[in-house]
Amino acid sequence: MTAVWAAPVPLVGRAATDVLFSATGRHVTAADLLDRAHQLAEALPDAAHVVNLCRDRCRFAIVLAAASLRGQVCLLTSDASRDRLCGFADRFDRICSVADDPAIRSPLHHLCVGLEPPDPAPVARTNPELPADRLAAVVFTSGSTGEPVGSPKTWGELAARSNAAAVRFVLAPGFPAGIVGTIPPWHMYGFETTVLLPLHASASSWCGPSFYPSDIRAGLAAVAPPRMLVTTPLQLRALLRAGIDLPPLARIISATAPLDAATALAAERRWATQVWEIFGATELGSIASRHTATDAGWTTYDGVRIARGEGSGAVVTAPLAQPGPLNDEVEVLAPTRFRLIGRSGDVVKVGGRRASLAGLNRILTGIPGVIDGVFVKPEDDRPTARMRAFVVAPERSAEEVLAELRARIDSAFLPRGVVRVAALPRNEVGKLPRDALRAMQPSDGDDG
């Protein structure tokens, strides 16, 4: 690839008076954000890398901007454990951490930023133009696809993707979307939709609580229309089961795991809205979307192309980003269209037949009475080895679930055992880390 010159990116691509973040009694405009970022930049330790552990999206964005003003790179991680932070210290020199929760203890040179407003006297509000190839962040995976690996992100790449998302989700200037996101800001999907979109596209992000269904309703009521709920299949199902009314909602966006069309349709009917899914990965960011109820295939974001790679893989090219392999098995239908077969490492072969674990899981969680569920591949490679399924289904027996599965899937993929559990060991974005899944496996035979 030849290097392509790209225009610099403003740190904040919004008008000074635009509201970027809000919570009860708090509105942070682009000018406010820059003020605070400049103030914090002076207080940041002399470091090259800043582990951004802030939970509040606005403070997270301020730390990101402040670090950028100092030429520092943010590290994003869901794991703030001592082990993980010490691991960072081994890999990155001149490192510090910033959090907004005093309960977080860091072994690194650490700064805790508070809730107090900045000094009333505004400081210089320069909004620097950043070179497109300047590193903004390194995002670490949540671990459901193996050991944590860092994915470097440049400002040019992040801004270009925010603009593509703005086109796809019709974030029009003059009609800023009020985004209520339920995903943490350090997760790539939450980072893109709830931190970066407000910086570069016509959107404002809610910083109040968004965990319980009633939090989500309160957040949506507090933001200005057009409202957009950015969430996960897990939380969307909980919201449906709560059966609550929501303020007029322009769009629901889901990611992190495949959403079944039935749930999408139920949500569309319940709240007279549209449910869209984003396809992405930490390594690549968001690359495609689909209207779940009507489209089985995915359409790439503007400027993003997909092509067949070696074997069953595919390669994604996106503006200002390094071309990257897609760690999922897909069928490329056109340079801008593809169909998902399964996450790699997710495709199971039994008796010469292939299926996607994601697809099987979607069928499993679509069974009435099954609140959550997962298929687990056998640990050994024997061709006769069968899968197991774990379900959260208080009102269904293991036998009933198995009977439902028998009616829906190829017998080769029927699990040898259906194990009812109280809950699956999902992490904060609803993913199931491999180790936690492995730990759930009963040592010997079970019911079903």
Place this chain on the structure above:
Amino acid sequence: MATQPHYPDPLIGQLPFEREVATLLVEVLQLDLTADTIAPDDPLFNEGLGLDSIDALELALAISQNYGVELRSDDERNGKIFASLRSLAQHIETCRKR
């Protein structure tokens, strides 16, 4: 503030309503124990019963459906409400609509 026990369980000291909430906990979260073994003052999350945030979401749904009490992430109160069976039961009793 705390109501005095009326008919404390002789073994573990659960009030009648605490027993009811404990039963709900065991049913909803399919805990591998019986309701009468949950000590009212033991922590529910992490080191206690070992519940996590997904359990909190499940529990919030059940409490809303059974008692009409909606849980919110009100920063200060939430940690206290979920601190123990006793605090959770007291919160539901105070706020219940049915």
